[in-house]
Amino acid sequence: MTLLAWMASFRSACLPRWALLVAVGVSSTLSAQAVITPPDIDASAYVLMDYNTGEILAQKNANTPLPPASLTKMMTSYLIEQRLNDNTLRENDAVLMSERAWCRGSSSQSCMYVPVNETASVIDMLRGIIIQSGNDASKAMAEHLAGDEASFADLMNEEANKLGMTQSHFVNATGMPETGHVASARDLAILARAIIKNSGDYYPLYAEPSFTYNGITQGNRNALLLTDSSVDGLKTGHTSAAGYCLAASSKREQMRLISVILGSKSAQSRADDSRALLNWGFGHFVTEIKASKGQAVTEIPVRYGTAEQVAIVTNDTLQVLTTKAAAERITTVLEVPEHIEAPIALGQPIGRLVAVMDGQAVAAVPVVASAAVTKTGWFSTLWQRLGYWLKAKLQSNDA
Structure with missing residues (x-):
């Protein structure tokens, strides 16, 4: 086996198996909820x-x-x-x-x-x-x-x-x-x-x-x-x-x-009906903010980098339109890999933060690196790859 092939086998064994999903920053849970009757507008x-x-x-x-x-x-x-x-x-x-x-x-x-x-x-x-x-x-x-x-x-x-x-x-x-x-x-x-x-x-x-x-x-x-x-x-x-x-x-x-x-029918009725519609909307619905833009989420271990970890933050505000009665049922789930490899750019997508209601994802925003991390020298990288490869082998044998 050549040195290049040997290093490729290390890399294959160490890379996390996950897929970064496309996410949106704001969404609605209304389609799955009971209809609320609006005011009668003539x-x-x-x-x-x-x-x-x-x-x-x-x-x-x-x-x-x-x-x-x-x-x-x-x-x-x-x-x-x-x-x-x-x-x-x-x-x-x-x-x-x-x-x-x-x-x-x-x-x-x-x-x-x-x-x-x-x-x-x-x-x-x-x-x-x-x-x-x-x-x-x-x-x-x-x-x-x-x-x-x-x-x-x-x-x-x-x-x-x-x-x-x-x-x-x-x-x-x-x-x-x-x-x-x-x-x-x-x-x-x-x-x-x-x-x-x-x-x-x-x-x-x-x-x-x-x-x-x-x-x-x-x-x-x-x-x-x-x-x-x-x-x-x-x-x-x-x-x-x-x-x-x-x-x-x-x-x-x-x-x-x-x-x-x-x-x-009149200037008065258009004002009264608009007021009734707005009050009805604000009375029954709410925009639930689960995370603000730039909010720190966690730190991810970094392999082959000059820093051992990098903090990740939300790239946008995670918010959900829902009824007031359902707002308390919304939770969040963080989808990120166990580790990432250097080099890492500032703002690089790492995963996503997902708003979940009744087991269904209703909105998500990307989470990104809050700092850049450069890669270590080739010898240090090669040594770390060998260590990760041996660790993976041992874990495979134990299984």
Whole structure:
């Protein structure tokens, strides 16, 4: 036997036999639990979504395409925010209010009231869209980004496709009634989730109570912002075709919920029903955190390394969406090898920490090395391999 073959036999005898499984950081145990009846909501459609998992907790006609009214402007503002984040746009860029986009003061639509042929900054236009629901600001930004509103609608539909909004089609940037301009409650919840996740420093704009431009102060139409401190967005809408609509987001402790109501009968009922949905969700469900990101888990023996052990930590937060009644039944199991071999890189995956409920894995996160460990010299490595090989042989003979 050659020296290389001899060393290979040592290595084969010493390597741990285990497989690193692909894991996810957040999950839900709801599918295996009893149905909890949601409140009775008199609207054309609604959805209550858990933000962390995307799980739908309650719904009615969730996938039915309906007129979305000014909830459309969530896509308009989202596209603006993403371009601000990637520096395609700058907050102080001047945006022209063309005659096509200009609002003539009609009571049939909401307006920011930028004078025709004058300019406003991108950040003011964004506030005008989110807080004042300005159709003029929405159309002016559409023209600024895409040349005209129809071309901007193409960008809206491209983004909707990327986000997985399968039952939505946009024809304009405002939500004014137009043939073929529709969105589903589920799709709008998906969009709201993307805004919260991806808009960064611009998401707090959705909670601002008012905005003053051109000497005109207008209040945010989301009544929940005034009555519930946990609510921090998102958007209202109303047309005769769509009824009264509201997308809302609320965060309490470790849990965030998103509600979308389409086709409510009044501004009061859309607020009351949204509040009832959110309170029902927080009352019956909980996000159970079993380990925080970067939490130390254990130490693993290291072979052939300059350190005898390496500490491992969670690479993400291990959290589970569940009913409050079932939360105490969730435990954790650590899946790691008995030992690992150097060299080890900082952040190298070592195994996973698994959340278990009633014998079933419901969520898991990777555990990784908290430090790098370099390999020892060839002679020390060869000597250790011989020792491990002899130990394995002795254990085999004893068996």
